[in-house]
Structures are given as C-alpha cells and as structure tokens.
Amino acid sequence: MKTKNLTLNVWRQRSKSDSGRFEKYVAKDVNEHMSFLEMLDVVNEELLEKGEEPIAFDHDCREGICGMCGLVINGYAHGPQERTTACQLHMRKVFELGWDELWIEPWRATSFPVIKDLAVDRSAFDRIMQAGGYISIRTGSPPDANEMPIGKHVADMAMDAAECIGCGACVAACPNASASLFTSAKVSHLGLLPQGQAEREDRVRKMVGQMDAEGFGSCTNHGECEKACPKGISIDWIARMNREFLKAMVTADNEVEERD
Amino acid sequence: MANTELKSHEPTGPIEERWREHKAHQKLTAPHNRRKYKVIIVGSGLAGGAAAASMGEMGYDVHCFCFQDSPRRAHSIAAQGGINAAKNYPNDGDSVYRLFYDTVKGGDFRSRESNVYRLAELSVNIIDQAVAQGVPFAREYGGLLANRSFGGAQVSRTFYARGQTGQQLLLGAYSALSRQIEAGTVKMYPRHSMQDLIVHDGKARGIVTRNLLNGKVEAHVADVVLLCTGGYGNVFYLSTNAMGSNCTAIWQAHKRGAYMANPCYTQIHPTCIPRSGEYQSKLTLMSESLRNDGRVWVPRNKEDVTKDPGKIPEADRYYYLEEKYGSFGNLVPRDVASRNAKYVCDQGLGVGQEVDGERRAVYLDFKTAIERLGKDTIKERYGNLFEMYERITGDDPYETPMRIYPATHYTMGGLWVDYNLQSTIEGLFVGGEANFSDHGANRLGASALMQGLADGYFVLPFTIGDYLSPYQKTGVDLAKLELDDKPVTDAVKEVEARLEKLANAPDPKHSPDYFHRKLGNIIWQYCGMARTAEGLKTALQEIPKLREQFHREVKVTGTADGFNQTLVKAARVADFLELGELMCLDALHREESCGGHFREEHQTEDGEAKRDDENFQYAAAWEWQGVPSSAALHKEHLEFEYVKPTQRSYK
Numbered sequence: 001m002k003t004k005n006l007t008l009n010v011w012r013q014r015s016k017s018d019s020g021r022f023e024k025y026v027a028k029d030v031n032e033h034m035s036f037l038e039m040l041d042v043v044n045e046e047l048l049e050k051g052e053e054p055i056a057f058d059h060d061c062r063e064g065i066c067g068m069c070g071l072v073i074n075g076y077a078h079g080p081q082e083r084t085t086a087c088q089l090h091m092r093k094v095f096e097l098g099w100d101e102l103w104i105e106p107w108r109a110t111s112f113p114v115i116k117d118l119a120v121d122r123s124a125f126d127r128i129m130q131a132g133g134y135i136s137i138r139t140g141s142p143p144d145a146n147e148m149p150i151g152k153h154v155a156d157m158a159m160d161a162a163e164c165i166g167c168g169a170c171v172a173a174c175p176n177a178s179a180s181l182f183t184s185a186k187v188s189h190l191g192l193l194p195q196g197q198a199e200r201e202d203r204v205r206k207m208v209g210q211m212d213a214e215g216f217g218s219c220t221n222h223g224e225c226e227k228a229c230p231k232g233i234s235i236d237w238i239a240r241m242n243r244e245f246l247k248a249m250v251t252a253d254n255e256v257e258e259r260d
Numbered sequence: 261m262a263n264t265e266l267k268s269h270e271p272t273g274p275i276e277e278r279w280r281e282h283k284a285h286q287k288l289t290a291p292h293n294r295r296k297y298k299v300i301i302v303g304s305g306l307a308g309g310a311a312a313a314s315m316g317e318m319g320y321d322v323h324c325f326c327f328q329d330s331p332r333r334a335h336s337i338a339a340q341g342g343i344n345a346a347k348n349y350p351n352d353g354d355s356v357y358r359l360f361y362d363t364v365k366g367g368d369f370r371s372r373e374s375n376v377y378r379l380a381e382l383s384v385n386i387i388d389q390a391v392a393q394g395v396p397f398a399r400e401y402g403g404l405l406a407n408r409s410f411g412g413a414q415v416s417r418t419f420y421a422r423g424q425t426g427q428q429l430l431l432g433a434y435s436a437l438s439r440q441i442e443a444g445t446v447k448m449y450p451r452h453s454m455q456d457l458i459v460h461d462g463k464a465r466g467i468v469t470r471n472l473l474n475g476k477v478e479a480h481v482a483d484v485v486l487l488c489t490g491g492y493g494n495v496f497y498l499s500t501n502a503m504g505s506n507c508t509a510i511w512q513a514h515k516r517g518a519y520m521a522n523p524c525y526t527q528i529h530p531t532c533i534p535r536s537g538e539y540q541s542k543l544t545l546m547s548e549s550l551r552n553d554g555r556v557w558v559p560r561n562k563e564d565v566t567k568d569p570g571k572i573p574e575a576d577r578y579y580y581l582e583e584k585y586g587s588f589g590n591l592v593p594r595d596v597a598s599r600n601a602k603y604v605c606d607q608g609l610g611v612g613q614e615v616d617g618e619r620r621a622v623y624l625d626f627k628t629a630i631e632r633l634g635k636d637t638i639k640e641r642y643g644n645l646f647e648m649y650e651r652i653t654g655d656d657p658y659e660t661p662m663r664i665y666p667a668t669h670y671t672m673g674g675l676w677v678d679y680n681l682q683s684t685i686e687g688l689f690v691g692g693e694a695n696f697s698d699h700g701a702n703r704l705g706a707s708a709l710m711q712g713l714a715d716g717y718f719v720l721p722f723t724i725g726d727y728l729s730p731y732q733k734t735g736v737d738l739a740k741l742e743l744d745d746k747p748v749t750d751a752v753k754e755v756e757a758r759l760e761k762l763a764n765a766p767d768p769k770h771s772p773d774y775f776h777r778k779l780g781n782i783i784w785q786y787c788g789m790a791r792t793a794e795g796l797k798t799a800l801q802e803i804p805k806l807r808e809q810f811h812r813e814v815k816v817t818g819t820a821d822g823f824n825q826t827l828v829k830a831a832r833v834a835d836f837l838e839l840g841e842l843m844c845l846d847a848l849h850r851e852e853s854c855g856g857h858f859r860e861e862h863q864t865e866d867g868e869a870k871r872d873d874e875n876f877q878y879a880a881a882w883e884w885q886g887v888p889s890s891a892a893l894h895k896e897h898l899e900f901e902y903v904k905p906t907q908r909s910y911k
Contacts, residue, residue, distance in 0.1 A: 001613075015822075033536035033613070033654070041773075042539050048771045048826060053818045056825055058329060061502040062542045064648075065427055066333045084651060092654050115473060116823040123450070126330050130442040134435035135394045139314040139717050140385070142392035146349060149403025159396040159421060162428060166332055190394050 002032040002092070007101040008043065010055055016113050022103070032092040036079060037062060037069065039091055040104075057118040064088040064230060067165030070172065071118055072105040077169040077228040085167065085230040107168050109177035111215045122168050124214040125182060131210035132203040133186045135195050148194055161189035163231045173228035176217030181225040183211045184241035185233050191244060201248035208245050266519075266881055266896040270374035270679040275902055276356070279378040282679070286722055287729035294319035297728050298482040300467055302454045302509050304331030306426075306709060307692025308488030309433035310716025311724075316440030318721060323480060324437070324446055325469060327453040327504055327828075332434045335490055335502040336692075336712060339426025340547050342410055342418035343709040345383040350407050354415040356380045361903050362413065363707060366593075367672075367700020368855035368871065369905040370522070370879070372898060374679055375697045379707075382714040387419055389717055393432040397421050411548060411594075411705030418706045423547060423644055429709055433716070453828065454509040455755040457485065457516045457688065460747045461739040464513075464688035468755045472828060475821040477756050479748045481741050483731065484687045484724055487513060488716065491671035491693040493526065495836045495843065496788070497780020499668035500532060500545040506832040507839050510675050510694050518683040519881035519894060521676035521696035523839065524847035527703055527856045528789050529669035530597035533652055534621035536613050543667035544652060546645055548705060551590045551597070553629035553638065554662070556581050558609040558622050565611050569623055569661050580604055588910040595702060595789075595856055595869070596910060598666035602789045605665075612663040625661035666789060670708060672699045672856065673846075676881040676896070680723035681715060684881070689724055691715035696879065701855025759820050761811075762830045768815035772830040775810045779803065779833070779840055787844050792860045796848040800841065800889070807837040841888035849893065852876045866911060873905050 006027045013020030027043050034042075037059055044054035059069040064085040071086045073079040079089040080097060094102070104118065112120040162185070170181035187204050190196035196203070219238050226235040271278040289297070297320050301312045304326040312324040326334060346359040359380035364371060387405070391397065397419050398406040410418035421428040440446040451472040458466035458479065466481040492507035493499040514520045531550055532543045559565055560578045580600055582589045590597075601622045604610065612621035630638050635658060639646070646657045653663070674696040675683050681697065682689050692712040699707065731738050741748065786792075786799035810833065818824040853862040853869035854876070862870045877898050882891040 031537055031539070034539055035541070035652075038539050038541050041541055045771050045773060048815060048817055051815075051817060054826055056823060060328060060333055060504045061335060061338050063338055063500075063544050065338050065424065066328075066335070066502060068328060068333045081651075088648075088651055090652060090654070119823070122329060126332075126438070126441075126448075126450075129332075129435065129438045134439040135392065136439060137389070137392040137436075138317060139310075139389065139436070139721070142388040145347070145387045145391040145397075146404050150399055151403050152399050152401050155396050155399040155403075158394070159398075159428075162394075162396050162421075162431065163424065165427075166330065189396070193394050193396070195392055195394050 002095055003029045004095060004100070006030050009101070009103045010117070011105045012055070012117050013114050015116060020114065030091055032090070032095055034091045035062070035087060036073070036089040036091065036094070037087050055118060056116040059087055062087040065165060067167035070107050070167050070169060072107065072172055074099060074103050077107070077172040078167070078230050082227070083230055083232050107172035109171045109216070111177065111179070112168060112171060124216070125166050125168065125179070127214060128179065128183055128207055128210045129186065132199070132206035133190070135190055136199060150194060154192055158189050158192045161185045161192070161233065161237055164233050165231055167230065169228045169230060170225035171216065173224040174217065175222055175224065176220060178219045178225070179211050179214070179216040180219035180238045180241065181229065181233055181235065183207050184237040187241045187244060188237040200244070201252055204241060204244045204248050205252070208241070266676065266894050268372060268374070268678050268896055270372065275373065275377045278374050279381060283722055286726035289725055289729045289732060291319050293732045295321050296732070297321060297484070298323065299484050299486065299724065300480055300482040301325070301486045301488065302467060303334065303488035303490060303692070303694070304437065305334030305336035305488060305490060305692060306430060306433055306712030307716040308486070309334065309430065309437050310713050311486060311488060311691060311720045312446050313433060313436035313440050314717050314721045315724065316443070316445035318725070319445065322440070322446040323449065323482065325449040325452045325454060325467070327451065327472065329450055331437055331448060331450065332431065334430060335505050336430045336709065337427045338502065339709055340423045340545070341549070342408070342420035342425045342706040343386065343429065344410070344417050344706040345387045345419060345710065346380055346417060347384050347387060349405060350416045352415045354417050358415065359383060359417065363698070363704060364700070364900070364903040366702055366704040368702050368869065368908070369700065369873070369877070369900060369903070370525070370854050370898065371698055371700030373900060373902055378719070379698050379711055379714050382718045383710050385718055386710060386713045390429055390432050393436060395421065395428045395432040426709055429713065433713070454489070455512065455831070456751050457513045458748055458751050459516050459685060460741050463686045463738065465738070465741050466748065468751050470755070470759065473823055475819070475824065477752055477759070479743055479752050481743055481748060483738055484689065484728060486689040486691060486720060486724065487675070487694050488691040489694045491674065492836070492839055493668045493671050495779070495840045496668040496783050497776050498535065498540060498543050498784070500529060500543055503542060506835070508832055508835045510690070511835040511839050513675060513683070513685070513688060515884050517685045517884070518688055519676040519883050520673070520842060521879050521881045522673040522701070522846065523843040523882070524787065524850060524857050525672035525701045525855060526668055527594065527670040527672060528598040528666045530594055530601060530666045531624065531664045532667035533649065534612055534663050534665040535615045536653070537615055544648070545667065545669060546649060546662070546664065548594070550624060550642060550645060553633070553641065554590065554624040554626050555579055555628055556590050556597070556622055556624055558604045558611060562608050565609060565619055569611070578604070578609065585910050592910045595858065599789050599858060601666055621663035621665045623661035624664045626657060627661070630658065670703055672696065672701060672703055676879065680726070681720055682723065682727065687727065689720055691720050701857055759827065759831060762814060762834060763816045763820045763827055765812060765814045765816070767813050769813040770815055772814055772816070772826060772833045775806065775814060776833045776836065778806055779837055782806070783840050783843065787847050790858050790860050791847050793848060796844050799844040800848065803837065803841045803844065804889070810834065810837055838888050842882055842891055845889065845891060846880055846882065849880065850876060864907070868908065871905070
C-alpha cells in the first residue's frame, strides 16, 4: 500500500464578503485507497485537534449521486478523473499523476457565491428548476403507466439527459460560467417524452429566461462542461435546447412571462 | 404508565377494503379553508418531498425543511435497484395480495398487516404517478415498461431506471415540489436542521431549527408537523447512508413524547465494499444483483488469506453459502448472507486489507460466470458496478474476485405510528424510513422507495387532512400559539443552550468523529449482525460512559453563530449516543430472533432465526423517561389474520 505526504493549497474564505486566500497544509501519510474527501477529513481532524477551524466543504452521499460535493482540484472541476465526482476520486489517481502539490478551490462563478471556504450557494439551480423543470401533473390523477408506449430509444435518450446530478461542475468548468449543460439536460429530458409535450415551449423559454436572470454566462461551445461532467451529460443537449428555444420564441402563441 | 396496549386505529373488515373504506370516511377540508392550515414537513426525500408537493397542490400552506443545500440531495437519491409494484405487466401471476404476502413474510411477521396491504395496493399508483411526471423507467422495444425480478422474488415486479431508480424517483418528486415552490404553495427552507419539536397543549405545533448558514436558532409554528427524516443507520458510524443522514429530528421528537418503535431492527446489506483503513468515512453498496452470478468464498486455510486469490486452488476454497444452503446457495436472503460472512471472518478466514488488526472481507468471484457466459455478457449485466468497484478499490473484478463485506443499509425501526401514520403525539405524523410501519423486522429489496412514495403521495395528504379538518369549525380551534409565546421562546432557548454547551465542552480533546467512531464500533460489535445478551449488556455499560466522556471532551472550534460543520456533527453525534443505547436495550429485551435482529441464543438447529411468536409478536414502542436506560416499554400486539406465521428455511 502506497502512502505519501502531499502539500495542499486550500482556498479559505470566512464568508461571502471575505476576500479569501490560499492556505498551505501538509497532508501526512496519505494512503492510496483513501477517497479525496477522506484525505480532507483527516486534514480536518488534525486542524481540529490543533484548535483551528476545519476546512468547510459540502458533501453528503459520497457515492457520486447526490451532487452535493464539488471542488476544483488543480484546475479540474471534481478533479482529474473523467466521469467521477470529487467524492469518488481516490488518491491512487492523484498518485498516478505524480501530483505532490494540490490546489483546491471552490466552484468559481458569480452565480454560485462562496458561503465559506469550499462551499458555495447553488440555489440558482433550484430556481431554474422552479421556472419550468417539471411536467404539471396532479398527484393521484395519472393514466395507467403503460397507456402511452414510449420507444426504447427515446426513453433511453431521456434517461441519458435525466442522469444530471445538479452538482454545478459544468458551470465551474465553463470559461463563461454558463449553466447551459444543466438547463439543457432538464429541457431535453422532459421535452423528449410524450408526457412533456404540452409545456415544451413554455418550459424552455422559462428555464432559459431564469438561467439568464441568475447571471450565468452564455454558451460559446468550449465543451469544458461535458468534459467535467461526472455523469457524462452530452453537449448535444445544449444544441437541442438552443433549437427548442429558437423554435419556441418564433412560434409561441403567448408572451414570455417577465420573471424577477 | 408502563405496558399500556397501543391502539393502531387500523380499520377492520376484509383487508382489501380497509384503505378504501377508511379513506371514504375521512373528513374533508374545503379548498378555500386549506390555505389557513400551516403544515411543517421536515425532510425532502421521497416521503417528505412527495408529501410537500401533494399537500401544496391541495392548497395547504406548506413549509418544507431540509439540511442539504437543495431538496434534490435527499438520500433517497442513492437507491440503486428499483421499486416494486404489483402491476403484473409481465403476466407472471403477481397481484396486490402476493406483494402483500411477500412483504409480511419477508418482514418475518413483525409488521402490521393493514399497513402492508395498503402499501401493496398503492404501489401501482406510484408507477402511474412517476411515469406521468416523466420518470424515465427502463422500457422494452415495444415501448412498454420493463420489469425485473429482484432479491429472489418469484415474480418480476421491479421497475427500474438503470442503476439509479432512487435518483429518478426523487427527481420526479423534486420536480413536483419545484412546481409548488414556484406556485407559492410551498416555502422551502434548505440548509436548516431541525433541533427540537414544539409541543403545546398536548399537540405537535412546530419545530425549532438551526439555520446552517448563519447559525440562527429559530422557531416555526404550525398546525401540524410531519417528519420524513429518514433512518438512523449512521448510529453505526460506517453505513451506506449519506454522511449527513441523522436521527436528530426523530430523536428530539422521541424526547418530547413520541414513542420509538423496534429500534433494534436494522438491516445489514451483504454486498458492500469493505473498509480499507481507519480513515474510512462511509461504505459503498454494490447492488445485490451481483450475487446472481458471483460466487461467494473464502480460503479454507488461514495461511491463504493473504495469498493472491487466483493462486488458491479450487479445493482450498470454501464456498460457504453453496455448501451450507444447497437450494438457495449464493442467493440466500440478505440477513443470512451477511451473518455467514461475519462467521467466516470471525474464524479468521477473512481476506483483504487488515484494518484494526482484522481482515473483514470475503470474495465475490465472477470467474465461473465469465467462463460460462463470456466477459461481454457479464459486462452488459454489471459493467457500471464493476467500474464503480474498480474506481474505489483499484482492482479489476474481471481479473480478480471482488472483496465484499456487509454494512448497515436501512433501519426498519423508527417512530411508532398508527394506521394514519400519526405518532403518539397528536399532530405529529411520520413518513418513510423515519417511521417503523411497514417492513417489520426485515425489509425486502425494492420496497423502500415504494414505502416512501406511498406515504408521501397517497397516505399522508389524506390522513393529515383528516386530522386538520375539525379545526376549521369554531370552538375546536387549535390553541393559539405565536412565535413570541413562552412555550416557543423557551424551546428556542433550550436549543441555544444545548448547542452552546456542545460548542464549549469543559475539557475539549477530541473531534465529534472520534466519538462517533467509538460508538459505531460498540454498536457494530454488540448490536450488529449477531447479538447476545452478554454483548448487549456490555454495550449498555459502555455507551453511557462514552456519552459522558463526549459531553466532557468533545472539541468544537469556530462559533455557534455561523456556518460550522463541526458543531452540526457534534449535535448529531450527541443524539446517536442516546439512540444507540435504546437500540441495545430493545435488542436485549427481544428474547427471540427475527429478521434483521439475530440473537445467538435464539436460533434453530440449522442456525436460522428462531422467532418466539407466543411472547414477542408485538411492536415494542419505547417511551422516553429522562434517560435512555429508563425508557418505558409499550406494546402493540400484532395480529396475523391473512398471512399465517411460518418459519423461514433456505436449505
């Protein structure tokens, strides 16, 4: 079993209004089988023993599905391993790359303000969802589930888009801090399905409108989002969303609601 | 007031009529009156999220709280396998009755028949609801929904969305919830953790929360409170639960008078990735489906435990499940598979990394299956799981056997509720894993999602409506309670004082995790897969000592009035340290083995769980009396009119 000492430069920021700075720590005897977050846990326990405040970072399920964790590690959102969240990144990957010094930062985007250290506020994503990321169906009034057959191919495509975990890595990786990958994944998931047709045009207009209102940048096809996405959400969905949006704007029968 | 018989308020008559009849006679509240009722829902997972969305839509004034940064993060999201429903789409003879029967039997005859039947009945509505929301379940080429058999069931009744069924169902509920937030019927409070329940005039009337962003302790007053806060599996420290999953909401409610039922019923999942070191923070579950093709073994000889498994000859491999359980082999139920892994490791035959001086893992080997079916078929079936395994362990399961070990996965115990899912405190309702209601002593695969959604979409909105209905008439109003009333301000002060104390222990030495790990070790060792009276008595001595040390020596840096993850952790550990003791007390009192509760003193000659129906056919509901050790036991006797208790056998 390999162990190593690593130098960590961790972004420390007391609050939203604090300007923040990197601080240096040494992670001793890091074991290759540790997850990245477990390495931080050990550093945090030592900080606590010394009477210092541990590094704040968000995390929950630690199995790559809840979307709560998110760190930029040496410039990579969620670290260097493709299709892997920070919580599922293991130190052996860091060792393989020969990285002895790490720079650990929060998601950086105006629309994701830092709460403390590495934890950011991603409530903008919730508001984009609230703007239209749903099919309006009352509880208790649906038809039988098999009443409407949906081709396997379409169902599979919808599932591909629906796999998004809402972590925000796409925004962190994008030079424009665009939320297009996130928004387009939901627009596509629901727009592909027959159940989602009635609200299809409204949905894309409202969700894109909210995305802009939150101050996210525009997509200029860098493709960094797709690369950083731990679930492999394809940039094709953005093209699809743009088509849907254009179509909805041209053919709409009703005005777009103004949103605050 | 010990030993009073609890009333389940379940309807009588033919079981298939009970829910329909009950619902038909519930009192209604007119739409224009509903918005006058303020409903607090704590938790935004399948149960809480679904209830919040449904009740918001009905017109109630809903306030929903979660500790995560968004309701979409609730731990329901991590469920992999699927959700059962008695749709009988594959035409293989399934029915509501059969799902009911399987669930009662699977729960080892320790659940309430009326509740289980209702669950089976509602299962079909869940699938309809989810599909209408756009949940992309797996489909066949003809466009109809696909089903698979799960956890050894004889029918294919499990609906799934790749290996992320929980994620997709939760996102469905989250989208419905988002729609209501937009409509203004639900106000969402993310990053809020419930710290206390406000009980006034004998009724649950609100909660005290801590805002995790700024540390502010606040009260929220309402007409009814619903807890859907999940299970307490993290009492073991290591479990497959999310790091933030905790028992604080149910435990504080327990301390305010809600009885805690069957806390000793916990489920250990046999196929999890073992610990690799003392720093381990959680355990990852690998889908049970792996046992369909994997063969479980350990070396026959202790000298071989560190050897490359590929170099151990067939004759020196102990396929213990196949040898002991001829007909079920590697597919024995979860509890049997788990216990046997423990036994072989206890004998020193465990493999893998040494942690704390022990090797605790067994092999799950796909070599035979790869030879028989080819690597491509195995890849098709388990590709994503193999990938996940390799990412975590660095080993390639196509080349070398997986190493697995059981881990805590689900807690069947929880707050006691009646048929309406109301606790022993009037106006406090409990849904999902947080209650004890439907799984008895053991939960079957693919039924946790089913229960969460049945409670949230289809049961609670009606039973809570029925509870609130009388209050619309003058004269029977709920007692007036405002934020500046003394019972409310007192509750806030109490929480502030409790947190202040945790942040300033007299002799701060160790992190909250240090104590949590110690507690986990005690519970795992003495109240885990196999329990004895002697071990439980040891635990009951050790836990109070540890708790005392914790309150003296826990070290929290930073302040109570800001974003402070250490303080959050300390508050959770404080509650686990009390719940853990009650769990051991419950396990000690239950002098029988049933489902996930295995007492070594009570087993058949074959080493199977031996129930004692004469003396223990009841739900044990504990009443708080100041300290965990003095909890008073109340019993709800369980009747089995339809499914007659039998002994399980898998030989």
